[in-house]
Amino acid sequence: MTWMLLLGCSIDADRFVAFQVQDDGSYTVKPRPIDSLEDPLRMHGQLGDVRAGGVLALSLIDGGLEYRGGRGIEVLAVVDDGVAEPIDLDGLIMYSFYGHLQDTRDALLGVGVAVEPLFPVNMAVTPAIPDIGLALLPVENAAYAPSANTFILLSDLSDKQVPLAANAGVVAHETGHGVFHLLTAGDPYAAKLFPPGHSGADGVSSLDEGFADMLGGLVTGDPRFIMPSLNLLSRDLESTITAESVSSRPELEVESYDPYALGSVFAATVWDIRLETGDVNETLLLVCDALRAWALAEADADDAMVAYRYLDQLVALGDSQQQQAACLAVENRFAGVHTVEACP
Numbered sequence: 001m002t003w004m005l006l007l008g009c010s011i012d013a014d015r016f017v018a019f020q021v022q023d024d025g026s027y028t029v030k031p032r033p034i035d036s037l038e039d040p041l042r043m044h045g046q047l048g049d050v051r052a053g054g055v056l057a058l059s060l061i062d063g064g065l066e067y068r069g070g071r072g073i074e075v076l077a078v079v080d081d082g083v084a085e086p087i088d089l090d091g092l093i094m095y096s097f098y099g100h101l102q103d104t105r106d107a108l109l110g111v112g113v114a115v116e117p118l119f120p121v122n123m124a125v126t127p128a129i130p131d132i133g134l135a136l137l138p139v140e141n142a143a144y145a146p147s148a149n150t151f152i153l154l155s156d157l158s159d160k161q162v163p164l165a166a167n168a169g170v171v172a173h174e175t176g177h178g179v180f181h182l183l184t185a186g187d188p189y190a191a192k193l194f195p196p197g198h199s200g201a202d203g204v205s206s207l208d209e210g211f212a213d214m215l216g217g218l219v220t221g222d223p224r225f226i227m228p229s230l231n232l233l234s235r236d237l238e239s240t241i242t243a244e245s246v247s248s249r250p251e252l253e254v255e256s257y258d259p260y261a262l263g264s265v266f267a268a269t270v271w272d273i274r275l276e277t278g279d280v281n282e283t284l285l286l287v288c289d290a291l292r293a294w295a296l297a298e299a300d301a302d303d304a305m306v307a308y309r310y311l312d313q314l315v316a317l318g319d320s321q322q323q324q325a326a327c328l329a330v331e332n333r334f335a336g337v338h339t340v341e342a343c344p
């Protein structure tokens, strides 16, 4: 057995100590392989490189978001028998995040969703975000910036059982925003299909959050994936929430739009389909196929209701069992708000 403290030299490790979710939804910290991680001390690998600092700002060239600069980071780890164990929480979060990102990519590739164009993705630890207008919603310490193709990792503000960036479902949720942007805009660096100010943008921001929660639930298999990090009962995919009970809806023209509540209705609808059909992989493929088809069909839409028509695509693209489940779920969750004409 050899022990050594590593400071900037290369290491020979094939497993990495990280947060991992167990069958009952609780977390444990133990070694796992992360094949995509090529230089585990500098967080360099096939998925992209983690960098510290830098700036997330509007590009002067095209007005889109871009990530610039940043410096390399260094993880301090001890290696024993091929297992790299970080000596601090920052390193543990890095390995956990990278491992969860790999798992999410593999789950999507495994069912046939072509997410290759997302990678390599930028990963920025506490970048400067100078423009207050870019405030990325009430995210606490993990976010994805579309068109800059950048994950943003911030420090946890409070002690948690599982830091957000080390929570498998939260990483799948944030990756979900990347997949949403890829499947709707066509390119990770393209502008948003429905930019802020578009008549459908509010509803689409809910669909974006809902899609991200769909991936969080489907990739981890846990409808309450956020709970080990945040006690947010409103995000339970098995809650009884309905669209009619939500006050922030795009057609109601509220003053300050909150995308999460209606997003939870979209996510709960998909979780209903997953429970009714019993097939998590086919559900994952359906939600992605339906999103791509929706973006193609609605590219020229100019109305507040555009996000609801994603539900029509869930029905249109499902097999007969999924169609039946989707019609039932939409009827239960969206009664009085949206009807899918193709349903009996």
Ligand SMILES: [Zn+2]
Pocket: 173, 174, 177, 209, 212
């Ligand atoms: Zn989100």
